[in-house]
Amino acid sequence: MINGRMTSFDDVNVNDRPTTPLEQDCCGNGCDPCIFDVHKKLLEEWKEEKYNKSKRSAKNFLSLVRYKRFIVKNIVEGSENSICIELDCASDNKDDVIFLLPSQYIMMKLFTTTKPYTPISWNRRSMNLLIKLYPSGEASTYVKQLNINDELLIRGPYGNFNYSRNSYKNIIMLSIGSGIAAFYPLAASIVKDELEDTKINMMLGFRFLSHVPLKDELRILTDYWNFECTLYLSQGSTMSRTANITGLNIVNSRINSKIIDRTLDSYSPETTLILICGTTKFNEIMENFVQKKDFCHYHVFR
Numbered sequence: 001m002i003n004g005r006m007t008s009f010d011d012v013n014v015n016d017r018p019t020t021p022l023e024q025d026c027c028g029n030g031c032d033p034c035i036f037d038v039h040k041k042l043l044e045e046w047k048e049e050k051y052n053k054s055k056r057s058a059k060n061f062l063s064l065v066r067y068k069r070f071i072v073k074n075i076v077e078g079s080e081n082s083i084c085i086e087l088d089c090a091s092d093n094k095d096d097v098i099f100l101l102p103s104q105y106i107m108m109k110l111f112t113t114t115k116p117y118t119p120i121s122w123n124r125r126s127m128n129l130l131i132k133l134y135p136s137g138e139a140s141t142y143v144k145q146l147n148i149n150d151e152l153l154i155r156g157p158y159g160n161f162n163y164s165r166n167s168y169k170n171i172i173m174l175s176i177g178s179g180i181a182a183f184y185p186l187a188a189s190i191v192k193d194e195l196e197d198t199k200i201n202m203m204l205g206f207r208f209l210s211h212v213p214l215k216d217e218l219r220i221l222t223d224y225w226n227f228e229c230t231l232y233l234s235q236g237s238t239m240s241r242t243a244n245i246t247g248l249n250i251v252n253s254r255i256n257s258k259i260i261d262r263t264l265d266s267y268s269p270e271t272t273l274i275l276i277c278g279t280t281k282f283n284e285i286m287e288n289f290v291q292k293k294d295f296c297h298y299h300v301f302r
């Protein structure tokens with residue numbers, strides 16, 4: 001990950017990666033620079049070089065203007081009302097690789113319709129999509145009928161959100177439903193970046209616990225010092241009003257003004273970025289709350 005860019009090359013050149021110092025390598029006398037500062041700098045340079053090398057030697061398989069062929073490699077249940085689809089590049093040229101930034105989206109052609117989807121993870125040659133299924137949705141109906149080895153047409157990547165490492169002290173991510181797809185890759189790329197000091201507070205709204213996708217992935221992120229996640233369930237669950245399932249906080253309520261007020265009061269508007277992703281109505285309501293509290297650094301994914 002470079003400046004918030006999750007590259008598809010995290011497995012390249014791992015052997016020359018600067019070795020992380022051990023806790024006992026630091027004398028604790030407050031040296032300037034401390035051995036950990038030196039390591040941080042070396043790691044930053046190594047990552048930048050790795051990313052630049054990868055970009056020089058490969059071209060993006062994805063195109064902004066032309067549909068490219070992908071093959072369905074796997075389909076698994078994401079939650080009660082969503083599925084995850086793994087797609088492989090349909091190209092024999094090994095130099096064709098996928099370049100994406102976290103929170104960018106692609107356009108997928110599905111029979112008579114074309115819909116945007118935000119890859120939740122990817123590597124050099126494949127990407128994973130999380131797709132919420134609407135009972136009578138045009139794209140949903142088509143997606144439900146997909147089989148392994150089916151071909152799909154995709155163009156992209158699009159999206160004007162650009163994140164730079166450590167540009168904010170805190171990021172609050174507010175989403176409902178499939179909005180999680182825009183936030184998960186960004187959160188994962190930040191918390192897994194040793195050079196990041198930014199803390200993430202993810203606030204995700206769903207109707208039921210059974211609708212929440214990526215539970216295991218979110219739990220893994222909660223092991224990092226700078227990630228917390230709360231699931232807000234508008235239709236409640238059988239548990240008490242608040243609970244915690246292995247790292248994930250659960251609140252049986254919508255994300256409402258009281259909750260936002262209380263949350264924002266514990267953050268500084270100058271050093272906090274707020275990201276919003278949901279339905280048009282949700283985005284409008286959240287944007288209003290955020291503006292009322294004088295938070296000027298925010299971005300709405302539409």
Ligand SMILES: Cc1cc2nc3c(=O)[nH]c(=O)nc-3n(C[C@H](O)[C@H](O)[C@H](O)COP(=O)(O)OP(=O)(O)OC[C@H]3O[C@@H](n4cnc5c(N)ncnc54)[C@H](O)[C@@H]3O)c2cc1C
Nearest residue numbers: 105115116117118130131132134137138139140178181302
């Ligand atoms: C930039 C961008 C990125 C996106 N990324 C993803 C993603 O990663 N995963 C994903 O699942 N979706 C994503 N979406 C939404 C997706 O593109 C489709 O709009 C959605 O899946 C519905 O498509 P559909 O054809 O199945 O339903 P449609 O035929 O468009 O709608 C059928 C019915 O479903 C309901 N419905 C549709 N969309 C919504 C909604 N957003 N909220 C509430 N009810 C709705 C409505 O009742 C509607 O009448 C993204 C949208 C945008 C703009």
